Amino acid sequence: MRKTRRVKVLGWRWRHNDLRRHSDAVEAWIVLAAWAFAAAGGAVAGVAGAQAVETAQTRSGADHRPATAVLLGTVPRGARAPATYNRVRANVRWTDEQGTVRTATTDVKAGTTVGSAVPVWTDGHGHLVDQPASPAVRTARVVMTGTGVGLAGGLFVLAGGGLIRLRVERQATERWGEEWERTGERWGRRTG
Numbered sequence: 001m002r003k004t005r006r007v008k009v010l011g012w013r014w015r016h017n018d019l020r021r022h023s024d025a026v027e028a029w030i031v032l033a034a035w036a037f038a039a040a041g042g043a044v045a046g047v048a049g050a051q052a053v054e055t056a057q058t059r060s061g062a063d064h065r066p067a068t069a070v071l072l073g074t075v076p077r078g079a080r081a082p083a084t085y086n087r088v089r090a091n092v093r094w095t096d097e098q099g100t101v102r103t104a105t106t107d108v109k110a111g112t113t114v115g116s117a118v119p120v121w122t123d124g125h126g127h128l129v130d131q132p133a134s135p136a137v138r139t140a141r142v143v144m145t146g147t148g149v150g151l152a153g154g155l156f157v158l159a160g161g162g163l164i165r166l167r168v169e170r171q172a173t174e175r176w177g178e179e180w181e182r183t184g185e186r187w188g189r190r191t192g
Contacts, residue, residue: 034161
């Protein structure tokens, strides 16, 4: 038995054809518009998302300052916190920029002895904060966020276009069914 080969014809919805319905051309324009808006909207959303993350990172790291704290207790060498490799939580003391002595808990290397200098980062109010991300990590965050937001925006637009296309197709199918009912009555077999 021979296999039939299916031939795809590009742009068939726009070409003149007696079998082409008006809804076929409308669907084609909807698909084209959805892809165009998805590409443009996704790019704009991606750039906006990347700029927002970059601005937020710059703003959050602007008041972070390095400081040196003193470890208040010896950390056993075998101790370690969950999800960290050689870091444990320990109490430290430091003096902020206004001269206030502060204490808090931060991550330090396991096996560090009491009185050792520990590098920490503080915010503008003297509270401990995480070390600012490196430029490579910041760039990766910006790129990943921009890409994710752009893809999500594009997919959202494509989903909307698909819903509109389905609605047009459903209406065309209903009209075709109504026309078939009217035409089918004339094709019926007469008996008697």
